[in-house]
Amino acid sequence: MANMKKLLIIFTFLLANKIEAKTFFAFPFSITQNISEEQKIEKLINYIEKSEALFIRNGTEYPAKEAADHLRMKRKKAGNKVKTAKDFIDLIASKSSMSGEAYKMKFKNGATINTRDMLNNELRKIDK
Secondary structure, eight states, rough: HHHHHHHHHHHHHHHTTOOOHHHHHHHTTTTOOOOHHHHHHHHHHHHHSSEEEEEEEETEEEOHHHHHHHHHHHHHHGGGGOOOOHHHHIIIIBBOOTTTTBBBHHHHHHOEHHHHHHOOOOHHHOOO
16 A cells, blocks of 8 residues: 555656656656756746745835746847846846846845845756
8 A cells, every 4th residue: 555655656746747657767866857948047037926025126116926027028138148047147137237236025024135146046946
């Protein structure tokens, strides 16, 4: 019975992550998923969008959804200037291109942190 539960968990994981069973069982110790830089960028934007933080841009606070929309718009305008998630953080998501002022995130407890720091930390998690 315990083995059946383990198999059910494994197959649920495989289905959820769209991994072929033959790949999983052939290489059981390397289950890393390689994701593209574009996927990493979208994960970073989703991180901001799903956060409960306010996004401070040029001294004005914006809800997370508006911040994510703004970053997607900037990303689209940047085109092929942004090749990696690190480029995205450094060139798009860290500061205003108009004023040069750093973007910040303000949390419910009042703590405020530079968006660059938050996204670099999140990117490290994605890359693990």
